[in-house]
Amino acid sequence: MPSSEYFQGRAKTYTIIQAVMNSLGFLISLGAFFLFLIMAVSGLASDPQSIQQSSTILVIAWASLLISLLFIPGLFLAIQRLRRQKVPKISSFMKKQILVILSIIWLFSLIITIIGSNWTWVGILNSVFVIPLVTIPLVFLILIGSKNLSLGSSNRSWGAVGFNFFATMPIILTIEIFIFGLIILLIVFWLMNQPDLLRMIMQYSEQLSTGQLDPQIAEQLLVNLFKNPIVLNGSIFVIAFLVPIIEEFFKPMALWFLAGKKLTPAQGFVGGMIAGACFATLETLGAIGSPTDQSWFFLLIGRMGTGLLHVTLSGLVGWGLASAFYNRNWNRFFVNYLAAVLIHGTWNLFALLSGIIPLIPIANDIGNLPHLLSQIGPYVLLILALLNFLILVQSNNKLQKLESIA
Secondary structure, three states, X not given: OOHHHHHHHHXXXXXXXXHHHHXXXXXXXXXXXXXXXXXXXXXXXXXXXXXXXXXXXXXXXXXXXXXXXXXXHHHHHHHHHHOOOOOOOOOHHHHHHXXXXXXXHHHHHHHHHHHHOOOHHHHHHHHXXXXXXXXXXXXXXXXXXXXXXXXXXXXXXXXXXXXXXXXHHHHHHHHHHHHHHXXXXXXXXXXXXXXXXXXXHHHHHHHHHOOOOOHXXXXXXXXXXXXXXXXXXXXXXXXXXXXXXXXXXXXXHHHHOOHHHOOOHHHHHHHHHHHHHHHHHHHHHHHOOOOOOOXXXXXXXXXXXXXXXXXXXHHHHHHHHHHHHHHOOXXXXXXXXXXXXXXXXXXXXXXXXXXXXXXXXXXXXXXXXXXXXXXXXXXXXXXXXXXXXXXXXXXXXXXXXXXXHO
């Protein structure tokens, strides 16, 4: 079938869907930006002391604005393709200049936030600089992993970006909310057989809603909960097992719709990395907040490790999916998927234990093993981060060789 006829059929339909999806994504994200901006300004006007809370909301507002801007290239390219117009290309020199500018912006943002974190009121301004601190490292990770590789056309790459922000994240979020909802129901049924604990939680919930809950009492409640093996083991099961299975399966969802395009393993790897970076962008910006003190930068470093994790592992799963689509190599898919789930689950396990166990004053009461794992947790996370970077580089090298042979 001639390419012109093909474009009138399936390809044209995909392009129209891409244009509509990016248009809606742009409008929704831009609307969210104005909504969160109004919320932050209103909160600050009604209570000038709520700077930290308003700064956190502002981070979400700027993130929404960023996402709205990321829908524009996909929309522009789709319109150009429908009009049969050529897409302007960026020269290699210009690409290098852009990378230099991004590096300067990142370094400038880091310096400003370090200085500004010494004054609480500067948190309002710092909320702007959180965006490049989180997103620019993800751009460089994609560039490292996709050296001499590509997803195909720029239209396909930006279409994948739009799809991940518009469809993949909401679908994953909906599934996880549904699962956590079921877990909450199970907890409620379990608490019905624990009348003393249920009464205590109801009492503390009422105090929390009125702002009268003593932090020491809240800490003691946490101790009592995690001393129960059901709570601790249940948390580990969900965070270290269930969440990785769901996220690693659905993150490269955009590639499912390219199955009929004879997607090569290298293209699948790049598409997976793009999906992982989009996921990490929303997850990190939704959780990191705004710099309030020097300790915030340890959180930033930790989230950079999580970003590396998502980019690398989604790339592996994308490679596996493309291998299954391209030459029916399902073994590659299952091996890559299981490896991604195992690494992701191990990361979540040690991140969970490192964050929870040290907060419990009588951690030894819940057993020596969780306490030991929490102590070695930071070192394990560092090793896993190095492992992910090694996988990213080695996967690129291997796929470059496969591409040269093909």
